[in-house]
Amino acid sequence: MKRAIVDGWDTDKALEEATALGLTNETLKQFFLAQIQAAQALIAHRGQACGAADGSTSARRSSANSIATKDLRHALSLLIFLVLQPVP
Numbered sequence: 001m002k003r004a005i006v007d008g009w010d011t012d013k014a015l016e017e018a019t020a021l022g023l024t025n026e027t028l029k030q031f032f033l034a035q036i037q038a039a040q041a042l043i044a045h046r047g048q049a050c051g052a053a054d055g056s057t058s059a060r061r062s063s064a065n066s067i068a069t070k071d072l073r074h075a076l077s078l079l080i081f082l083v084l085q086p087v088p
Contacts, residue, residue, distance in 0.1 A: 001075065
């Protein structure tokens, strides 16, 4: 998520790296892709709202860092929850 949101990587490239690092669960991949798209839309909206429509890198990066941190926390919480669930 950080690669796509904060570092500005293409989503496919970020997903390729995540897969290489061990992300193989398709459900989690789809979850992360949805989170990335939502965060990118929010960043674009905030950029326009705060007058950074000119592509201000510092404003975009600051907003992206804030959103990415929150999204990563939520994603990690979900992952921990799923891992700790008892197997039926």
